[in-house]
Amino acid sequence: MEKAFSSKDFHQTFARPVFVKPSKLIHRNVEQAGEHDQFSAERKHPVFFVDLPTKNVSMTIGGLLPGQLTNRHRHTYETVLYVLEGKGYTEVEDEKVYWQAGDAVYIPSWAWHRHQNESDQEPARYIACENAPQLQNLGVALREEEGRDL
Template sequence: MKKVQEPEQFSSKDFHKTFARPEYVKVSKLIHRNVEKAGEHDQFSEERKHPVFFVDLPTKNVSMTIGGLLGDQITNKHRHTYETVLYVMEGEGWTEIEDERVEWKKGDAVYIPAWAWHRHGNKSIENEARYLACENAPQLQNLGVALREEEGRDS
């Protein structure tokens, strides 16, 4: 029986292993000023039960949002086919990923694997928590395979 070699998996540490010959394509927008002043995304914020501000730039592979958790706030449980990395900018809280609870504070980064049920909570009653979320959602959306499920709404 012939042994099949699996394709190599790449992560962010492997940039030096890729040798593409891309072309520069001029885009219409290189900066999104005052992201939070542009206003929160009403539908998304309502679904997730916390303020969400989208960074509006013409990315094809990664997205960036600013998430806010008001005092003592807990988001809805949800999952999606894209990965997420959170960088905590302010406050202290926790993220529940499947059956594991990860505590975080300003300066920490949290990884949420694809299709893992998760939710976020603020540990403080009076202080807001804020994080920057980076996801590969646009890449999967452009391929037609991005899915998102909200507990109670879709399950």
């Protein structure tokens, strides 16, 4: 178990990092592990969490069904999407950012956003990388879902 530091432990902050072996280094067959029930229900599209012991970044695989538009939401952490397949757009505040497979999209912190799959036939999939764990560990990660929190 990792030590939790408090203000009395300031003298234990060293100039040289120490390697601590994590509990695991690989999460095999991420999508076969299944959707994250609560997150998928809130976002109204499938979300698969990459389950690794990161403290600063997270990675998820998001799926959009043909024609699907997600709920608007915002959060205090940044997001970078990498589109694996499909075509659509991400609405960031009042701007539509159109994307297709191979594109990367940046979503700034606290920007209202949602995602739309423009195809009525084909699904869209993307990888989302976020600094949510870092902000969660600092106690400053917030997420707001339109329709749930407003």
